[in-house]
Amino acid sequence: MFDSFSELYADQLKLITDALDQAGINNVLWGHVIERFLEEHVSSGIECIIHDGMAEKACQTLLAAGLEPCKYGEECPATRHRQDRPDAVAHVHLEATTLGCDIPVMFWEKSSLLWAFPELPSSPPSSDDPYYMPIRIPWTYYRNAATPAKAARGHRASSAAVNASRSQRPPIDLTPARMLKPVKIVEALIWLMCRDRNPNEGLECGWEHRWQKVLDSWVQKAPGLAKHGLFCRNELRPGFLPLWDYLCGGEGEQTPEKHRAHYLGLQAKLRAENALPSSPQPKRRTVEEIEHENWKRYQKFVKRYSGNTPWIEED
Structure with missing residues (x-):
């Protein structure tokens, strides 16, 4: 990929x-590993759908391939409950x-994330598959993403030279690893x-905050991907286009009310069509409950490392 460590990381993905x-x-690969890959970096975790x-079989398969079982228990970042993200299965x-460095490989069941999508691929998908794609990205995608900032500093000539050089290089290819097409992500x-939108978002916190944060990052990536034929707006479901266009600035000023x-509106339409399953998440927690849990976690941290906090209560 981009350096010797990244090449080792890519080999592990394969x-x-x-x-x-x-x-x-x-x-298929999913989540932060794909986002970071498109930013010319590697992720601290690997997520598979x-x-x-099939989770137990998947774990046993990777253990037989040389990976290790978790030894961190509740302290493991892969299992610790997060306020804005569900737990991997x-x-x-x-x-x-x-x-x-230690990197968790996490598994998600398809029904928890991609219930509306067709079956997952059993091999690298064909070039005309509408949902899934091999992970094969041209080098010029990365260089073009950095060009505007460099041009602003007077480096147009050097950027053009680098682009010309990179255009001759074969794409970064992680086959047999594959991903959802960016437009389908x-x-x-x-x-x-x-599914997870909370009508009382001011009082309770749920996973929609996580999904929105990730969606915002794809709003930023989409123009660069589109230039390389890796993102086609018209491949979105027609009913989703007004929301996507709004997120991309199609209505001018964005406000919480419009958002x-x-x-x-889309949630109500999908629920009327019985197209949204019930969220599998546990009962939503109030902001006060989250703050209390964070305070308890901080207390435990202080007690563990100070050794002089008798007032801190144990669970």
Whole structure:
């Protein structure tokens, strides 16, 4: 990919996908690993979507391929409950001896994220698959994403030279690893926002904040991806286009009222069509409950490292 560590990381992505494929476990990469890859970086975690009921087999498959079981318990970042994100159904670890740092490999069941999408691919999808794609990105995508800032500093000539050089290089290819097409990632995030949108968002916190944050990052990535044929607005479901266009600035000034109206309107439409499943998340927590849990976590941290806080209560 971009340096020696990234190349080792890419090799592990390929190994993981190949092992799952050989075991008959359909899978696609998802989440931060894809977002970071498109930003010319690597992620501190690897997330895979697999079919329901396959998590145990997936874990055993990767353990047999050399990965390690979790040894961190409730302190593991892959399992610790987050206020704005659900928990993965299962996970294993790439140990530090592999990459020099511990990286969890997390599994999500398809029904929890992609219930409206077709079956996951069992091999690298074809170029005309409307939902899934091999992870194969041209080098010029990355260079063009950085060009405007450099041009502003008077580096147009050097940027053009680098672009010309990179245009001759083969694309970064992580086959057999695959991902959702970027436009379908956007679609999946809109589905999730509508499923988890909280009508009392001022009082309670739910996962919609996580999905919105990720969706905002794709708003920024979409123009650069579109220039390389990697994002086509018209491949979104027609009913989702008004919301997407609004997020991309199609209505001028954005306001909380407009934002809310777009989401709740689409949510109501999808619920009327019985197209939204019930969210599998636990009971939503109030802001006060979240703040209390954060305070308790801070107390435990202080007690662990100070050794002189007898007033702190244990659970």
